[in-house]
Amino acid sequence: MFQALTRIGRRRALFGSAAVCALVGLLLWWLLPLGEESPSGTITFSTGTPTGVYQMYGKLLQGAIAKDMPDLNVQLQDSDGSQQNISRVATGEADFTIAAADAVETYLLQHKPGARRLRGCSRLYDDYVHLVVPRSSPVQTVEDLKGMKVAVGPGGSGVRLIANHVLEAAGLDPVKDIEPLAVGIGDMPKLLKDHKIDAFFWSGGLPTNAVQELSKADDIRLVPIGNDLVAKLHEQGGASHYYRSAVMPADAYPAAQRGSAVPTLAVANFLITREDADADLTEQLTRTVIGSRDRIGHEVHAAQLVDLRTAIYTDPLPLHEGARRYYRSIKP
Numbered sequence: 075m076f077q078a079l080t081r082i083g084r085r086r087a088l089f090g091s092a093a094v095c096a097l098v099g100l101l102l103w104w105l106l107p108l109g110e111e112s113p114s115g116t117i118t119f120s121t122g123t124p125t126g127v128y129q130m131y132g133k134l135l136q137g138a139i140a141k142d143m144p145d146l147n148v149q150l151q152d153s154d155g156s157q158q159n160i161s162r163v164a165t166g167e168a169d170f171t172i173a174a175a176d177a178v179e180t181y182l183l184q185h186k187p188g189a190r191r192l193r194g195c196s197r198l199y200d201d202y203v204h205l206v207v208p209r210s211s212p213v214q215t216v217e218d219l220k221g222m223k224v225a226v227g228p229g230g231s232g233v234r235l236i237a238n239h240v241l242e243a244a245g246l247d248p249v250k251d252i253e254p255l256a257v258g259i260g261d262m263p264k265l266l267k268d269h270k271i272d273a274f275f276w277s278g279g280l281p282t283n284a285v286q287e288l289s290k291a292d293d294i295r296l297v298p299i300g301n302d303l304v305a306k307l308h309e310q311g312g313a314s315h316y317y318r319s320a321v322m323p324a325d326a327y328p329a330a331q332r333g334s335a336v337p338t339l340a341v342a343n344f345l346i347t348r349e350d351a352d353a354d355l356t357e358q359l360t361r362t363v364i365g366s367r368d369r370i371g372h373e374v375h376a377a378q379l380v381d382l383r384t385a386i387y388t389d390p391l392p393l394h395e396g397a398r399r400y401y402r403s404i405k406p
């Protein structure tokens with residue numbers, strides 16, 4: 075009798091152990107995709123200006139990639155912004171980058187080198203247009219910039235593209251009706267503080283550190299860009315239809331906004347690559363972008379807005395096959 079019970083107990087123990095092993099194996103299969111080697115080699119990621127959100131995001135993503143793909147070396151490149159980023163990826167100077175939808179559409183419409191090779195990996199977060207002036211400035215609308223010195227961003231930046239579109243929608247010639255300065259966000263705050271410019275345009279995630287620091291050190295405000303101007307932008311056609319009305323939350327720059335939300339416009343940013351990028355690498359990199367959202371979001375608030383539900387919408391670019399593979403793999 076005792077021996078029979080012992081045999082039954084042993085069987086139960088064996089079955090229990092087998093069940094535990096199966097469960098552990100299933101978890102390992104889920105967490106560590108067996109049979110998939112971690113990508114290796116070196117890729118180049120074009121970011122942005124030193125004080126902009128693109129570069130901050132790129133540095134933090136580099137760290138996340140190092141954890142998920144330790145054999146992959148990611149080299150970051152500074153850039154002037156979206157337009158230069160797109161050109162670098164399209165022509166093979168860089169492998170991945172971040173760029174705004176209007177800049178992507180402009181590159182496609184102008185049939186620039188490698189345009190049709192571009193592919194999307196993920197919609198990331200939105201850029202918000204900032205028009206920054208001293209609090210004492212008489213400027214209340216974009217139209218009031220006529221005859222003034224305005225920093226509009228370097229030639230290869232997305233800021234320049236947006237600033238030109240906004241000025242034209244307001245009935246101003248970006249060259250003749252203002253004195254444009256081709257400087258970036260690294261220089262804009264100091265120039266405004268030293269009264270060497272009257273205003274500057276910036277387009278970036280919220281908050282942008284350079285604007286935040288300026289708002290703490292100097293008395294500035296943000297000029298509203300209303301729905302009427304957004305409607306005129308849409309009438310321009312082309313890339314301008316990617317702009318949409320938005321509201322800069324009152325807590326984006328508390329010192330500058332003093333509790334008031336500011337009407338403006340926003341445009342989506344994408345993670346982009348080329349059609350010939352390795353599909354396995356692109357799949358895993360897209361996974362890292364989505365999976366690291368919360369970690370990166372602690373440092374770059376805009377990254378918290380990376381949303382799996384909208385990540386696949388990279389119009390005007392088709393999804394890269396590797397990115398499509400990732401989204402299919404997590405589809406319920």
